[in-house]
Amino acid sequence: MRFVSITSPHSERPNSVTMTMLWVIIALAPGGVAMTWYFGWGIVIHMLLASAAAVIAEALVMKLRGRPVMPAVSDLSAAVTALLLAIALPPLLPWWLTVLGTVFAIVVAKHLYGGLGYNPFNPAMIGYVLLLVSYPVEMTAWLPPIMLNQHPLDFAQTLTAIFGGGLPAGLQWDALTMATPLDEMRNQLNQNRMISEIRQSTLWGDFGGRGWEWVGNWYLLGGLILLYKRVISWHIPVSMLGAVLVMAMLFHFLDQESHPFGLFHIFSGGTLLGAFFIATDPVSAATTKKGQLIYGACIGFITYIIRHWGGYPDAVAFAVLLMNMAAPTIDYYTQPRVFGQRSTGDD
């Protein structure tokens, strides 16, 4: 009798890349549903559009590279990239920008750097930054959340708007869109207004922009799912959120009228999405535990610095990309002590 010959271990494997990615998608669902609730069908349309573009781009690139297509597509990594990018896009962004950003993320940021596992930068964030830098007007034209939106669009109207059919009669882009709360706060502060004055407006809720501030909770829930399923560890989210909070609170207490309260930064923009879903992308993040603490904290600091002194309304994408570059170095200098080395034998 002859038997198959495989190297050890000969065990049932508890993990797979597909399952890992699937859990990320599942954990992203609460945030996605919440975004759709607050901002309309555009979110869903962009998610679907980006996923399709990503899968097609992935398949084509794998074919061009002469690699098997199916394993690459079925590991769902392209879909995760697409969803993370799509969820960060304004709901009425023209369709071709979504496709452009996604294809750039997959083809350039992922595959030209060697494909899954080799890309030094988070592909979704590369796609996002490409769009933000190249099309700043389109990328900052957000819809108001549902409670502030006087002209909510239905599914067909949204679809028409995204695919270049224009807005329903009588509606102007300017009337429909608005800046994000982070953007709004910046602009107001730049006009030398005081925070207590700015927050008089009905645009603001308890921590951040009305409506907006609650989306973060759903990302937080998703993040807890990922932590529970051990897809991510606590180190990066905790250190990143901690750093944002520390910076924001520090400046807030120095000057309360020109620096928003710490929770404003946590519940505005992409902070929570970034902390649980973007910064924790294993491929481009630090992998040692100590390194992850440093990596996450640096992202938090840079996010705050760019938000406060930089030229862009949000900064999570830039902060993540900057720290992606530093991840290998951080890993090198934060290697854990090997069992039995430099040991004195005590506990």
Added chain:
Amino acid sequence: MYYPSPKKAARPLYKFPGGLHLPDNKRQSTGQPTVKAELPKKLVVPLRQHIGAPAQPLVKVGDRVLKGQLIANPQGKISAAVHAPSSGIVSEIAEHPVAHPSGLSAFCIVIETDGKDEWCELPPAIENFAACDPALLLERIRNSGIVGLGGASFPSDVKLEPGNNRRIDTLVINAAECEPFITCDDMLMRERPREILAGAAIMQHLVGAALCLIGIEDNKPEAIAALNAAIAAQAIENVEVVTIPTRYPSGGERQLIRVLTGKEVPSGEIPARIGIVCHNVGTALAVADAVLRGRPLISRYVTLTGEGVVNPRNLETLIGTSCSELIEQAGGYTGKAQRLIMGGPMMGFTLHSDNVPVVKASNCLLAASAREAPDPGAASACIRCGKCAEVCPVSLLPQQMYWYARAKDLEKTQEYNLFDCIECGCCSHVCPSHIPLVQYYRFAKNESWDLEREKKSAELARQRHEAKLARIARLEAEKKERAQKKRAALARSSAAKRGVGTEADPKKAAIEAALKRAAEKKAQLASAGIKPQNTEHLSDAQQRQIRAADARRVSPAETPTGEAPEQER
């Protein structure tokens, strides 16, 4: 579950980094008591069943051997003796397929058994080992062919003689048996606790350890109870059964020592460095057999398990028994058998065929079904999730080592402490990309050893070459020096012949002085206008005649001084 020792308070336990909680799958094979496997018709006994040099055969084809007879002698210090597991005729000494990860063959002594199972004359039992010279005990252990039965099969006598005046305070008996499916140590402890304790006592005496700790995972309550009962019955002091949490790989030597004592064995060192010696329970039993009964190591408990065998169980098996016969005695294959694994699922290796003999290190034969050991499929790219680093019991960064092993950057793998890897398989087990990580590390280790060997031989060649050049240069220099000396000697002797440097010769000096005086006188006379004449020694009459002749010849125009030199000649 906690099973305290009968007398002592619970010992504090420590943790090692990482590790896994695996389904232990031990129940299947512990249902029936262990029996002796049937005597096979043919025993194939490999000459090398241990770490170190293969043993040298002492028998020829056609010889009749008796059970327990030494049939191959150890070669060198790190080697082990091999004994005939049963009586019969040596029918062949040749290469045979053996249990080897790469399916290689090795030299084996094949014995056709005669069914009599007739013992040879055994060395006398050493009942009072405490009074016996440790050297004699070590010799007995060495002559009995005992190697570590936990899996590494390192010659036990070497491990029991730490040397260098190292003080050993603790003997650790490794009874953890952390690998899933394997139950041979468990059954051994349930069924033969007294002999295990006797072996432990001998080893404790040999290394001079005041304390003996038996580390055993808490998923073996029957074994713990059996050992504790035996300790209580014999009122043994200084031996403690310590129940430890079930966590793979707590049975790794370094991990077990950490759990029991809190000490870390320094990287690259042996446990004796920190005063600890660690042996497996099976080894303890073999030592007891050798010392107290004179019996060499010719059999062991082997677990036959997995969904691929009809009747999973343990069998006391003669070394050299074919795996196929053992499976037969466990009811044969069920049809679900897909993979035949020697050892456990985490560190064992697959056998291409079951026609290989059981050796001293064979603790388990696992005929795994597709459910128990599914094909992990093709490996995909590493996504650097770091799961491997979380479970690594040595706190390595497997993802980094993999990266560099793949790139064949051996130096970097060593920078990331490749050689601290114990190949436990935790990293591969949790890898979502199903990368055979351990295989990469084995590859990198082997490549590094090869490189090291090459470097060493290159270094040796370089040293030889340099030595040769130096020798040639030295010979050349010596030759030159000799030639120079000779030349100098020659020069001196010829100079002496020419008369140079005659200061020492008084005769010559006198001549010299006389010549000098003469010259001075000549010069004096010349300056006085007197020409030297060769007429001084003539008689007066002749002088007169000459003077008269001179006077005649001299004319007023001529000066006689001009002619004088001519006259002198």
